[in-house]
Amino acid sequence: MKGVIEELDWDGMGILRTGGREVYVPFTAPGDVVEVIKWRRKKRKLIAIDFEVVKPSPERTEPRCPHFGTCGGCALQHIPYGSQIAFKETKLSNILGIAVKVRPSPVIYGHRNRIDVVISAKGTGFRRRGMWWDAVDIDECPIFGGISKKVLKSLREFIEDHRPSLYEIKKNEGFLRYIVVREGKFTGELMVNLVTSKGTLPEDFPAYFDYADSIYWSVNRTKSDVSYGEIEKSWKSEFIKEKLNDVVYLVHPNSFFQTNSYAAIMLLEEVSKRIDGEKVLDLYSGVGTFGVYLAKRGLKTEGVEVNPFAVEMAKRNVELNGVDAVFRVGMDRDVGNLSTYDTVVLDPPRSGLHPKLIRKILKDKPESIVYVSCNPRTLAGNLQYLSEKYSLDSAVGIDMFPHTPHVETVAKLTLKV
Incomplete structure (x- = not known):
């Protein structure tokens, strides 16, 4: 099967239409001439697994990155960054039904403040695209x-000095499983978290990372x-600490923090300028x-979160910044x-708002809503x-995730008169 890639789908894969079929080809660009040798069916789609770009x-x-095309992390490094932004603007505009601009990330390499590196018998790096049991060995x-x-x-x-066993996911055997690296891009502080199965860690492990500001050993006792x-x-x-504009945040191994510090500043600014009034939930x-x-800007802020540990971290961030805000579980x-x-x-998970919360919003009718979403499909729904x-009233995209098809959205909703 041979033909020209016409466009990208919303997941960043090239679409080849030929012989009455649509085949989705990863790591291709509009205008590529490709020959697909083998494909498989996944969720009613034909996905190319063996193909060649005949004419770029x-x-x-x-x-x-030398591992692009095998590593499962990035899908769009072969697309110029300006074209990535245009792709995301088209995606958001079509899904939301209004024209949406996307603000580019100020930094497009070295922007991630966290990576989760697989340690396995197959390699130390990231999962191979489409192969959950395999890994691509990387140096950086x-x-x-x-x-x-x-x-x-x-x-x-x-590993060379101590020869610990490396995890084999299919057998659920081995000691070393992951190393998670986090960096404060604006503070330069570094955290290393080694995740293992149950066992004994050599006492001199921290000495190998004496340049890190924070070192952790965590144990995953499950098959997950x-x-x-x-x-x-x-x-x-x-x-470790990260600083976004004039606010300092504490980062812990088991807490979530936006993965692109540079774009996170834009996200905070876009949310802040859409706030009406003084009292914010x-x-x-x-x-x-x-x-x-928002509290740093003089707003009366109350936060609600289901995760007790996250709430404890929020309270520490309140104290660290000397602001007046209340957070509760x-x-x-x-x-x-x-x-x-x-x-x-509202900044819900990818699954979006719970139906009960939607009904409550429609019943209570707060005057203004700022909805932050990492999934434009659930946002649209x-x-x-x-x-x-x-x-x-308005929507803007923030490119938190350069070289991937993902995009963050901030939408402003106002109660109808």
């Missing part, structure tokens, strides 16, 4: 930055392929990323009367229900 498109650019990650090379070198020295566990031991600082508040930032749909707030900030009583 003039739209292509040279990927910076250009998306994270130069310090990744130093950390991975130290890890390999530790996750990069976190129960904290077994730590060395040096309990947290930060729902799905996490570690207080939005709530503390609670379910998204069990909050009080939403009409008592001037603006409700939620907006359709909310349109019964709310108008979509």
